[in-house]
Every structure is written in structure tokens, then in C-alpha cells.
Amino acid sequence: MALTPNLIPASVTAVSGLATVMAGAPWWGVVICLVLTLAATSVQTLFPQDSPDRLTWWTNRRTHRHLRRTRQQQNTPPTPPA
Template structure:
């Protein structure tokens, strides 16, 4: 199984290239772009990238949602037919 690529060098390269291109941009534009780059990198780091891990994560997620839905249906009182 191939190892997941390290996203830090790609992020640093992207941020430095972005800063070079946006040298004349307003400060808030640079901050927004940096936040977007960091958010994307964080999401890719937090969620598993390998297929078996991703499959396990989605299987657990669906089981959890099904369990919550079942519990919510049991907790709601049923009305007698009118």
C-alpha cells in the first residue's frame, strides 16, 4: 500500500507562490487565501486518505447515523390515529 503524500511541502510551496503573486493585493485578500489553503490542508490531513481507512470511516459514519436515526424514531411519541 503506498504511503500518503506529505502535504506540508506542497502547502508551503503553494503559500509562498500565493504570497509572491499577491504581493500587491490588499491584506485581507492575502489572509482569506491563506485561510483557505490552511483549511484545505487541514481537511485533507484530518480525513483518512487511504482506501481501507476511508471505507472504514464511512462504514462507521453510516452505522452511527443509522443508530441516531433509530434512537430518534423510538424517542418520538406516536399519535393515535384521529
């Protein structure tokens, strides 16, 4: 399966940057808009968007958390009776 680039975040970045510059926003306003847009793009890239991949990701996460919880309970020393 070939990965196709998602052009929507790139176009949103370009349009938001252009709109803020044209509106006379300060440079830091433009930078904030770009950083927020890039952060949203990164989240979409890092987390799978296809349904079978998403199911696999959540299943692996749930298994990992269960194993961590089990190991922590095994490593916890027993509490003395009061």
C-alpha cells in the same frame, strides 16, 4: 506506517502569498488566500486519504447515522390517530 508530511499545501500557501503580495493585492486579499489554503490543508489532514482508511471512515459514519436514526425513532412518541 510512518506519516509523511504533505508539502504541496505548504508550497501552495507560500507561492500564493508571494504572488498576491507581488501583484499588489491588499493585505486582506493575502489573508483570504492564506485562510482558504489552510482550510483546504486542514480538510486533507482531518479526512483519511488512504483507501482502506476511507472505507472504514464511511462505514463507521453510516453505522453511526443508522444508530442515531434508530434511537430517534424509538424516542419519538406515537402520534394519536386522527
